[in-house]
Amino acid sequence: MSRPLILILGDQLTESLEVLTQAPDNAVIALCEVKAEGEYVPHHPQKILLILSAMRHFADTLRDKGYQVHYSALDDDDNRQDLIEEAERLADAYGCDDIRVTQPGEWRLFERIQRRGTRWRIHEDNRFFCSIEAFGEWLDGRRRFRMEDFYRQMRKRTGLLMEGDEPAGGQWNFDHDNRNPIKHGLQMPAPPKHRLDDTTLAVKSLVETHFDTHFGTLEHFNWSVTRRQALGDLKHFIAHALADFGTYQDAISDDEPLLFHSRLSAAMNIGLLSPQEVCEAAISAWRDGQAPINAVEGFVRQILGWREYVRGIYWQRMPGYKQENRLNARRGLPDFYWTAETDLRCVRRALEMTRDNAYAHHIQRLMVTGNFALLCGVSPAALCDWYLAVYADAFEWVELPNTLGMTLYADGGYLGSKPYCASGKYIDRMSDHCRQCRYDVKQVTGERACPFNSLYWHFLEKHRERLKGNQRMKLIYGSWDKMQDGKRQVILDQAEKFLGTLTFEAPYGKDDHASGYQRS
Numbered sequence: 001m002s003r004p005l006i007l008i009l010g011d012q013l014t015e016s017l018e019v020l021t022q023a024p025d026n027a028v029i030a031l032c033e034v035k036a037e038g039e040y041v042p043h044h045p046q047k048i049l050l051i052l053s054a055m056r057h058f059a060d061t062l063r064d065k066g067y068q069v070h071y072s073a074l075d076d077d078d079n080r081q082d083l084i085e086e087a088e089r090l091a092d093a094y095g096c097d098d099i100r101v102t103q104p105g106e107w108r109l110f111e112r113i114q115r116r117g118t119r120w121r122i123h124e125d126n127r128f129f130c131s132i133e134a135f136g137e138w139l140d141g142r143r144r145f146r147m148e149d150f151y152r153q154m155r156k157r158t159g160l161l162m163e164g165d166e167p168a169g170g171q172w173n174f175d176h177d178n179r180n181p182i183k184h185g186l187q188m189p190a191p192p193k194h195r196l197d198d199t200t201l202a203v204k205s206l207v208e209t210h211f212d213t214h215f216g217t218l219e220h221f222n223w224s225v226t227r228r229q230a231l232g233d234l235k236h237f238i239a240h241a242l243a244d245f246g247t248y249q250d251a252i253s254d255d256e257p258l259l260f261h262s263r264l265s266a267a268m269n270i271g272l273l274s275p276q277e278v279c280e281a282a283i284s285a286w287r288d289g290q291a292p293i294n295a296v297e298g299f300v301r302q303i304l305g306w307r308e309y310v311r312g313i314y315w316q317r318m319p320g321y322k323q324e325n326r327l328n329a330r331r332g333l334p335d336f337y338w339t340a341e342t343d344l345r346c347v348r349r350a351l352e353m354t355r356d357n358a359y360a361h362h363i364q365r366l367m368v369t370g371n372f373a374l375l376c377g378v379s380p381a382a383l384c385d386w387y388l389a390v391y392a393d394a395f396e397w398v399e400l401p402n403t404l405g406m407t408l409y410a411d412g413g414y415l416g417s418k419p420y421c422a423s424g425k426y427i428d429r430m431s432d433h434c435r436q437c438r439y440d441v442k443q444v445t446g447e448r449a450c451p452f453n454s455l456y457w458h459f460l461e462k463h464r465e466r467l468k469g470n471q472r473m474k475l476i477y478g479s480w481d482k483m484q485d486g487k488r489q490v491i492l493d494q495a496e497k498f499l500g501t502l503t504f505e506a507p508y509g510k511d512d513h514a515s516g517y518q519r520s
Contacts, residue, residue: 002024002097002098003024003026003027003028003094003095003096003097004023004024004027004028004096004097004098004099004100004121005027005028005030005087005090005091005094005096005098005099005100006019006020006023006027006028006029006030006099006100006101007030007031007032007083007087007099007100007101008020008029008030008031008055008058008101008102009083009101009102009104009105009109010031010037010051010052010054010055010270011051011105011269011270011271011395012102012125012270012271013054013055013058013270013271013272014127014271014272014274015061015062015065016126016127016274017102017123017125017126017127017271018102018123018124018126019100019101019102019123020062020067023067026068027067027068028068028069028070028090028094028096029059029062029067029068029069029070030069030070030071030072030087030090031055031056031058031059031069031070031071031072032071032072032079032083032086032087032090033052033055033071033072033073033074033079034072034074034079034080034081034082034083034086035074035081035210036081036082036083037083038210038211039211040108041385041388041389042211042213042214042215042389043211043214043388043389043390044214044215044216044354044358044389044390044391044392045207045208045211045212045214045216045217045218045358046216046217046218046220046221046223046357046358046392047216047358047390047391047392047394048207048211048214049200049203049204049207049218049221049223050221050223050225050266050270050358050392051270052074052203052206052207053199053200053203053204053225054224054225054226054270054272055071056071056199056203057199057225057226059071060199061227070090070094072086072090074206074210075206083109084109084112084113084116087099087101088116088119091119098118098119098120098121099119099120099121100120100121100123101113101120101121101122101123102122102123102124102125103122103123103124103125103132105125105269105395105396105397105398106395106396106397107314107318107319107322107396108396110122111319127271127274127275128275128308128311129154129157129158129275129276129304129308130154130308130311130312132311132312132315132316135150135308135311135312135315135316136312136316138150138153138312139312139316146417147305147306147309148172148173148305150305150308150309150312151172151301151304151305151306151309152167152172154304154305154308155167155172155304158304160279160280160283160300160304161283161296161297161300168283168286168293168297169293169297173297173301174246174293174294174297174298175298175301177246177247177294178246178247178248178249178250178294178295178298179250179430180247180248180250180251181248181251181252181429181430181431181432182248182251182252182253182256182259182431182432186248188241188253188256188258188259188260189236189240189241189260191222191233191236191258191263192229192232192233192236193222194222194223194224194225194229196221199225200225204218204221214389215338215355215389215390216354216355216356216358216390217355217356219356220356220357222357223266223267223358223392224266224267224272226272227272227273229272230264230267230272230273231273233262233263233264233267234262234264234267234273234277234278234281235281237262237263237264238281238282238285238290238291239290241260241261241262242260242262242282242285242290242291242295242296242299243285243290243291243292243295244260244295245260245261245262245291245295245298245299246292246294246295246296246297246298246299247294247295248260249261249298249362249363250363250430251363251430251431252346252361252363252364252367252368252427252430252431252432252433253431253432254345254349254431254432254433254436257353257356257357257359257360257361258359258361259361261361262299263359264278265393266392266393268303268307269393269395269398275303275304275307275308278303279300279303279304282296282299282300283296283300307398310397310398310401310402310405310415311397311398313401313405313414313415314396314397314398314400314401315397317411317414321400321401321404321405321411322384322400322404324380324404324405324410324411324412324414325379325380325381325410326409326410326411326412326466327377327408327409327410327463327466329374329377329378329379329380329408329410330377330379331376331377331378331379331382331504332378332379332382332504332505332506333373333378333382333383333386333504333505334372334373334376334378334502334503334504334505335503335504335505336348336351336503337351337369337386339351340352340355343437343438343439344372344437344439344451344452345433345434345436345437345438345439346368346427346431346433346434346437347368347369347372349433350364350365350368350369351369354369354390354391355390358390358391358392359391359392359393360391363430365387365391365402365407366402366406366407366420367420367422367426367427367430368427370383370403370407370408370420371407371420371421371422371452372452372455373407373408374407374408374409374419374420374421374459375421375452375455375456375458375459376455376499376502376504377459377462378408378504380403380404380408380410382505383403383407383408384399384400384403384404387399387402387403388400401415406420407420412466413470417470417472418467418470418472418473419459419463419467421456421459421460422452422456423450423452423453423456423457424439424441424450424452424453424456425441425453427441427452428441434450437450439451441453444457444491444494445490445491445494446494449494451495451498453491454491454492454494454495454498455495455498455499457480457488457491457492457495458491458492458495458496460473460476460477460480461480461488461492464477
């Protein structure tokens with residue numbers, strides 16, 4: 001009788017996986033800790049601790065369910081420290097005829113597995129609302145496609161937030177109500193504190209030994225490593241944060257890293273929670289009067305709409321998508337992205353929160369660290385590698401489109417209709433950083449001028465030929481053109497002077513792309 005080895009990856013910790021539900025009784029279930037997966041980019045120690053601890057807990061769950069489980073620990077003497085090689089070693093050891101795996105979330109693994117031949121069998125990942133094939137069918141033949149159109153179709157297909165054929169609450173999108181800065185004195189709920197059990201403590205020691213040079217600290221580790229903990233986080237978010245999530249989802253605080261955000265993306269992305277149950281919990285809160293429609297719709301849109309949309313884009317466009325660099329950005333990463341040593345208050349606080357928590361919410365990523373990298377001309381390869389490394393919820397299927405397409409506009413508008421570039425005014429409006437910064441956000445030139453201001457105009461001038469025809473950019477270029485020539489030149493000189501003060505990592509060459517960590 002044929003015997004399969006079923007490989008479960010670290011972001012596939014879900015009992016309802018097709019490879020598990022269809023596994024024959026004699027199957028060997030393998031989970032493998034290998035150094036290569038922790039080092040192809042220098043993953044944040046908290047991210048590594050999260051995944052390895054969750055893997056060990058999941059292996060215990062599977063054993064309790066009656067599965068035969070082999071667990072390769074990182075410090076096993078015979079561990080080959082490469083996922084593919086280790087799986088094939090185990091298949092040989094157990095006399096398995098084939099190796100089955102759910103489709104990986106990163107092209108690098110998918111491509112390697114395909115090259116190994118017929119011994120490997122890739123199964124569809126059934127944990128998403130929309131399959132890769134269904135997304136391709138939706139995309140096929142469309143001259144215009146935007147996430148909003150896809151999101152509405154997904155609402156209709158799933159019935160989530162629908163009243164018959166009409167959207168719940170009378171409209172599809174309540175984003176206009178979700179753009180408020182934090183009010184003074186507003187109290188944010190603290191997340192549940194998770195106890196580190198013996199399994200997690202053992203992994204913590206392992207991570208401290210093997211990945212001690214990576215950016216980030218383990219001191220504040222508080223991620224869910226079991227489904228029970230993840231369900232507790234979901235329950236807490238619904239009860240204490242969801243009601244205010246929508247109103248303040250774009251706000252930034254100098255002190256509070258979480259605000260009213262759920263921080264559930266990591267649990268969903270590694271499989272401890274399903275997107276279906278998370279959306280249904282939020283919708284139930286609205287129907288029970290616990291949360292307003294603007295909060296619930298905004299939250300559901302992030303999961304049912306954006307999360308599914310970027311995954312579809314990733315698999316439709318890879319592997320070429322990873323090499324996109326339409327703005328010809330060639331600089332390496334500013335070195336302070338690894339140290340948080342900068343006088344730019346907003347950037348420093350985002351970097352410090354990332355270092356301490358392996359987390360920064362989406363506006364900090366998009367409009368602070370991402371916006372700064374965009375304005376400085378940082379290579380997509382450099383920023384994509386960094387985001388993939390430092391955030392606990394970052395896996396390439398979700399990280400790459402968000403960073404390359406949305407943040408850096410490196411795909412020329414395929415994902416987003418305009419660059420998300422902004423001057424210091426946006427950060428001043430949405431945060432309390434500027435009042436504590438050595439720079440003056442109201443000044444464009446001069447020694448104390450906020451660098452975001454001159455960099456913003458410098459970016460627009462540099463990319464005028466590509467961007468001037470964009471309807472959403474015409475008013476901005478109109479304002480720039482109304483300035484006197486001398487004033488414009490002073491602003492451009494100010495930006496160049498500031499760029500000259502920065503230390504960038506080694507620049508990326510013409511044909512480089514984020515195929516691995518390239519820090520120099």
